[in-house]
Amino acid sequence: MPNLTDAATAMPQSLTITSTVRLLSGHSMPRLGLGVYQTPANTCQSIVAFALRTGYRHIDSATAYRNERPCTLAISASSLSRSELFFTTKLPPRTRGYASTAASIDGVIAENAELEGYIDLYLIHAPYGTPEDRIGQWRAMVEAQKEGKIRSLGVSNYGVQHLDELKAWREKQSEQDRGVLSVGQWELHPWLDRTDIVDWCAREGVAVQAYSPVVRATRMDDPLLMGLAEKHGKTSAQVLIRWSLQMGWTPLPKSVHEERIRENADVFDFELTDEEVKTLQTGKYEPVAWDPTKEPI
Numbered sequence: 040m041p042n043l044t045d046a047a048t049a050m051p052q053s054l055t056i057t058s059t060v061r062l063l064s065g066h067s068m069p070r071l072g073l074g075v076y077q078t079p080a081n082t083c084q085s086i087v088a089f090a091l092r093t094g095y096r097h098i099d100s101a102t103a104y105r106n107e108r109p110c111t112l113a114i115s116a117s118s119l120s121r122s123e124l125f126f127t128t129k130l131p132p133r134t135r136g137y138a139s140t141a142a143s144i145d146g147v148i149a150e151n152a153e154l155e156g157y158i159d160l161y162l163i164h165a166p167y168g169t170p171e172d173r174i175g176q177w178r179a180m181v182e183a184q185k186e187g188k189i190r191s192l193g194v195s196n197y198g199v200q201h202l203d204e205l206k207a208w209r210e211k212q213s214e215q216d217r218g219v220l221s222v223g224q225w226e227l228h229p230w231l232d233r234t235d236i237v238d239w240c241a242r243e244g245v246a247v248q249a250y251s252p253v254v255r256a257t258r259m260d261d262p263l264l265m266g267l268a269e270k271h272g273k274t275s276a277q278v279l280i281r282w283s284l285q286m287g288w289t290p291l292p293k294s295v296h297e298e299r300i301r302e303n304a305d306v307f308d309f310e311l312t313d314e315e316v317k318t319l320q321t322g323k324y325e326p327v328a329w330d331p332t333k334e335p336i
């Protein structure tokens with residue numbers, strides 16, 4: 040059974056829907072996000088608008104999801120100011136190297152005036168390609184950040200080998216050119232142990248986002264979850280999201296249903312004990328999404 044990470048044990052217990060984590064970039068990231076993978080573009084605006092009314096302040100999109108536009112329209116149509124909202128998007132997995140990455144970032148900014156000129160968090164979606172491709176992507180992101188187009192930089196689906204590669208490159212650059220790795224995003228839930236990656240992030244001060252936090256609804260009837268749900272008067276989804284928060288991560292549950300969007304945010308009035316948090320660390324490695332962390336460098 041893996042040990043709790045420092046981030047998890049250090050977590051303050053008084054979390055609310057407005058809680059944020061301070062990133063190495065100096066910006067703050069809301070601790071709960073709404074995922075929009077496979078949220079259809081034609082309903083996405085009203086779904087995001089509902090989430091914002093419910094209290095979500097963080098939306099996780101990607102250029103590959105083809106729904107950045109309805110997300111940003113919902114942001115601008117809301118009564119909230121741009122600075123109260125946190126919008127993430129990601130470099131398409133097949134976009135390689137410096138020039139294509141710079142063009143992708145510029146495309147997002149140009150097509151989404153509602154962002155008011157900046158993306159809160161930009162992630163490399165997956166570590167495909169050569170070392171030169173990945174470093175080129177990172178260099179373009181660092182440049183875009185210097186130009187004010189991105190606030191915080193991150194990676195997704197990087198294995199420790201890709202994280203080490205980026206770290207080694209960054210250490211050889213001047214402070215001005217190396218950029219800051221603020222966030223990493225991975226599939227993380229009780230049946231997917233990524234202690235190596237999570238520990239790497241804890242050592243480097245990188246904030247961890249958890250995708251597929253409700254395991255794509257494949258484990259809702261698990262006896263372990265159902266027992267905890269009954270004890271706390273909550274649903275299995277709420278136990279999973281609360282567990283993710285108590286692990287010190289930023290969960291990004293996705294739903295297209297209003298009642299589930301509300302349910303997934305109603306996780307701030309109960310707390311799992313340390314023992315319960317440990318019980319859900321099964322040590323298993325059973326992804327429900329893709330797993331580019333295994334890509335060789």
Ligand SMILES: NC(=O)c1ccc[n+]([C@@H]2O[C@H](COP(=O)([O-])OP(=O)(O)OC[C@H]3O[C@@H](n4cnc5c(N)ncnc54)[C@H](OP(=O)(O)O)[C@@H]3O)[C@@H](O)[C@H]2O)c1
Pocket residue numbers: 073074075076077099100164195196224225249250251252253254255256276277291292293294295296299302303328
């Ligand atoms: N970086 C990456 O490579 C990557 C990969 C995958 C996901 N992500 C991000 O992470 C987000 C979440 O991950 P995910 O979509 O894979 O999985 P997830 O959030 O674990 O699960 C979403 C699925 O669970 C259902 N669901 C949600 N809440 C529920 C509840 N309270 N009760 C019952 N069913 C519920 C949803 O159905 P309905 O929608 O029908 O309610 C949907 O089928 C994505 O939307 C995306 O933003 C990133």
